Amino acid sequence: MSKLLQDTVGELSKLPGIGRRTALRLAMHILRMEPDSVAEMTRSIDRFRNQIKHCAHCNNLSDEEVCPICADRERDHTTICVVEQVADVLSIENTHQYKGLYHVLGGVISPMQGIAPSDLKIDLLCDRLAQGGIREVILAISTSVEGETTLFYLMNRLRQYPGVKITSIARGIGFGDELEYVDELTITHALMNRREVE
């Protein structure tokens, strides 16, 4: 195989979910792209890797020291939604329903993977609460074992800020989910937290 092709396939197949066959297909597509488009793509990737910052307040990805959400005076600066990762911010933003701020932990506590509380941006969150002005912290952490561990750890840590209400996003049956295929734990939760129909 051509060394240039081999190198590109090798590099692309280091990406998650991309095997050698997919990498080869991508390489063939790249070959059909305009050289300028390819250069634009690789430049974007390099720029992203070298210039991206983490927001000094919420740890979200940002082009500046402070991200556009934290810098937005129109948003509700008394509410913080705590999420595991950057993608979660995008998911919530896409609903256009939430107007508060965020805090990106950068993962969940996982003894198995050697991720301790100190590896997450929990101290930064506590600093924000210590500064005052926060009325509610919404915990939007996944329901995995690691997620639940993180949730309990956070609830303990955040208890030291008495003026702050701690809430967790609702668990239940998703819209469009069929009961037949929903796991028992979710159904149990959904039954226990049933609401009177208004």
Add this chain to the structure above:
Amino acid sequence: MSKLLQDTVGELSKLPGIGRRTALRLAMHILRMEPDSVAEMTRSIDRFRNQIKHCAHCNNLSDEEVCPICADRERDHTTICVVEQVADVLSIENTHQYKGLYHVLGGVISPMQGIAPSDLKIDLLCDRLAQGGIREVILAISTSVEGETTLFYLMNRLRQYPGVKITSIARGIGFGDELEYVDELTITHALMNRREVE
């Protein structure tokens, strides 16, 4: 969303089979990679796009004017295996059974997609046969409608070289395929071309 992230996600999702969600996942992975590894990846892609050549003999991708297969004196220079695309060469090479040369057409005849015989490297193949020294041309073209069209077109064109035997790779039931799931045309072919068990 950060503009740097947005640009990278936008560029990555231009690649085939990569939607915005996958692009975001790739971007997050890129962020966790060493800056040097990212630079190596993007450099490989740029180099590949700008420096790759097509072999002057067989049209396979090559770093040089003539590809390593065509330049290899150890290989059988009297046999040419005609394939649609570069990936097919790799598939056949992986068997380590074929020792002849290749010819990469660069596609199949497809009136629907506006691909005429003149868009493929058929003249180049005829030039190779006209130079003499070729004893067999193996047609390893896919069995799609376009593939069959290309096969018939090629058989007609190649008939003008009387000393050259034209063969086609065997069609039949693949190893590991279950009859239950094999299409009728393949089964019909496999029945018609049945062989006496030795």
